[in-house]
Amino acid sequence: MMSVAVSEKNITTEIASGIEKSLNAASSDHALRKEALESFRNLGLPPNKAEEYKFTPITRSLEKNFNFATQNPVSKNTDVSAYAIPGVEADVLVFINGVYSKEASSIKSTGAVTVLPLQEALNTKKEIVLKHLGKHADTKADAFIAWNTAAFKDGVFIHVPDNTVAEKPVILYHIHDAAQGQVVSINRNLIVVGKSSELTVLEKFDSTGSANFSNTVTEAVVAENAGFNLYSIQNDNGPRYQFGLTQIYQTNFSRVNTYTFTLSGKLVRNNLQFVLDGEGIESHMYGLYLLANDTLADNHTVVDHRKPNSFSNEMYKGIMDGSSKGVFNGKIYVRPNAQKTNAFQANRNILLTDKATVNTKPQLEIWADDVKCSHGCTTGQLDEEALFYLQARGISKETAQAMMLYAFAGEVLDNVKHPVIKEYLDNVISERLHKNF
Template sequence: MTTLTKNKVTDLFLGQIPNFNSFPSLRRKAQDVLMQKGLPESKDEEYKFTAFSKKLEQSISDYSPAKTTYLSQEIVQSHTIKGFEGDLIVFNNGHYEPELSKLQGQPYEISSLKDSNPVSLGKVSKIENDPFIALNSFAFEDGIFIKVGRNKIIEKPILLLYFNQSSKGQVISPRVLIEVEDNAEVSFLENSISLDEEAYFCNTVTEIIVAQNSHVHYNRLQNESKKAISLNNFGADIHRDATFTSVVVSLSGEMLRNNLSLNLLDSGCVGNMFGLYLLDGKTHVDNHTNVDHTKPHAESNELYKGILADRSRGVFNGKIFVRQDAQKTNAFQQNNNILLSEDATINTKPQLEIWADDVKCSHGCTTGQLDEEALFYLQARGIGKVQAKGLLLYAFAGEVLEKISDETFKVYIDNLIQERLGSSF
C-alpha cells in the first residue's frame, strides 16, 4: 500500500480501518493526529519500555475492525462472578450486546453512543494526549453512554464483561463514556475475558465525568490470554467535593498497557489510584498514571504494587502535576515491587512537578526481593517454605486488594491470587 506516514503500523491501520460515518469531526481530528504523529516507536519517551508498535507488527496479521463472534447466554453466565447481583453489561469484541446484558431497572440510563451522541465524548480523554486514543477515536464503530442522574444512588455495582476473540488478530475498539451527575454514587466492576488463546489487540478508551459531590469506584481485572495485547486509556474529570477511586489488578496477558489520567478540577475533590500486577512467564505490564491538580485543597493517593517472577517485565511511570493555583494540595504516590527471579525486570519512575509553594507532596519507589528473615521466621514455626512464601506475598498484595469496593469481586480476585501464589510463584 502507499506509505501515508513514517510509521508502518500506523499505515496498516489507516489503510484497513474504514472511516465510519458517525462522529465525523472526532474521526477527522483523530486521523489528522495519526497522520502527523503516527503510533509511538521506541524513541518515544512515553513508550520507551513498551514497544507497542513493534509488538503489533509482529503479532497482528489483520488490522481491520473485529466483528462480533459467537457468544451465548451460557458463556456469559459461566464467566459471571458467582454471587454477583448487580447489572451486567456485555461487550463482544468491543461491541455492546444488549440481548446478552442483564439490566434490572436500576436508576441510571444506558444507550449507544450513536443514539445519544453526547457532547462530552472525547472531552476527557483527548485525542492529542495519546496516539492510541486517536486510533480508538478513528476506529471505533459505536460504544455505550452511561448516565447516572443527579442525586441517584446506585446500590448494586455494575459489571462490564469484555469478551475478546479475534483469530486474525483484528483490532478491538471498545468505547465507554460515563457521566455521573451531582450528589450521585455508583460502583463499576470490569473483567476482560479471552475466549481463546489466539493473539488479539484490544484498544479501549473509557471516559468518566464525576460531578460535584459524587462518588465513583471503578475496579478492573485483567486476566487475559498469554497472547493478548491490550491498551487501556482511562480518564476521569473530578469536580468539587467529588471522589473517584480506581483499582486495577493485572494478572495475565502478553503485553498490557494502562494509561490512567485523573484531572482534579476543583477544590475538595479526591482522586485515588491503586494497582496490583502479579506477573509470571513473559507477561509485560506497563502502568502509566497522570494526576493533574489544578485547584487548591484537593487530594490524590496512589499506591501500585508489583510481584514479578520468571522473565516478566513491569513498568511504572507515575506523574503528579501541581499547578500554581493548587495551593494546599495533598498528594501521595508510592510504587513497591518484589522480584522473584533474576530475569524479572521492573522500570519505575515516580515524578512530581510542583508550581505551588504551599503543598504536601511525597513520592517514592522500592524494588527488592522477598524478606529472607521473615521467610525463615515462618519456616521456624513449622510452615513449609512454599506456603510461607505465599503468605508473605499475599500480605504484600493485600494492601491493594482491600481497596476493592465490592466484596464479591474482591473474593473472586482474592481466590485467583491465592491460587497463583500457591502454584507458579
C-alpha cells in the first residue's frame, strides 16, 4: 500500500514540475495558471479507489503508460478528411496532437460570431476571455481540472453575441497521431452564448497509433433565452486515455442539449456538470456508450439546480461487449430554494458477455420539498422472448439481435437534432451493431 501512495505523489510531482517550467509570467492568464498549479499540487492525482474514481484506475493507467517529461512527436501528413464528418457545413478547427493546425482548419464565420483559437483570443479578446475563463470549472474540485487550467495548450474560443443565431455549427477535431510515440494533449475551450442566441458545437476525438492521453476542459456560459447544443463523439482507433470535463453554466430560460457518444477508446472519463442558476431552464443530457474489447467508459454527470422552476432530463444508455466496463454516476442536487424543480434521470445498460461489467450510481441530493425528482436504472440483457418472437418470423438470430440493439440505441439517437450529424452517427452506430436489415 505504501508504495502506491508514494508513486501517486511521484506522478503528480513529475507533472507539476513540467508545468512549472512551461509557465510564462508575462502571459495574460498567468495568475490563473499559477493558482491552478498550486491546487494541482495540493490535490494530487486521485489515488486508487478514491470515491470519485472508484472504478476508473486513471492515475495508475497514466503512470504505467506515459512519461510526462517527453514531448509529443511532430505529426506529418495527418489526413484530416479520414476523420471528418461528410457533408456538414461548418466552421472547422483541427487540433493535431493538441496543437491548433491553421492549414487544416477552415473558419468562415464572419461578422457577429467570433470563432478563434483560444491562444489567439487570449491576445485579441483578452477582456471577455478572462472574464469567463476558469470561472466555472473548479480547479479545487478535481486534480485533472487543475492540471488542465495550469497547463492548457490551445482550444477554441467561441462567442455568440446577443440576439444572434450561429447558422453553422462549429466542429472541433481533436486528432492524436501517436504512431511515432505517446501523445499527451491538454486542451481548453471557452464558449459564450449571448442572450437569445443559438449555437451548436461538435467535438470529435480520434486517434491512431500507441497510447495517447487528452485532458480536455470545456466551459460554456449560456445567457438568458439562449439555446446551445453540444455533441461529443469519441471513436478512437488508438488506445486513447481521456479525461474530459464539460462545465455548463445556464441562466434564466436557457436551453441546453448535450449528446455524448462514446464508441471506442481505452479509458474514457467524461465529467459533465451543469449549473442551473436561473429559472425556467431546460437541460437535456443524452449519452450512449457502445463498448467493446477492454474499453472503460466512465460518465460522471452532475446537475445542480440552484433556482426554482427548472427542468433537467438525463438519459444515458450503454451496451457493453467484450470485457468492457461501463461506469455511470449521475448526481442531481436540488438546492434549498430550488422549489418546483423537475429532474429526471435514466440509465439503462445491456451486458452482452459475461466478462463485461457495469457499475452505476444514480444519486439524488435534495433539500427542497416541492420538487419532482426521479431516477431509474436497469441492467440486463436482450429479452429472450423478443428474440424468439423475431426468430419465429424467419429473422436470423444475429439480425434479430442487431435489430434490438439498434432500437435500444435509437432512443438516444432519435434526440439528435442536426440532420447531417444524425445521419453520420446513425451510420457509425449501425455499422458497430452489424445492422444489416
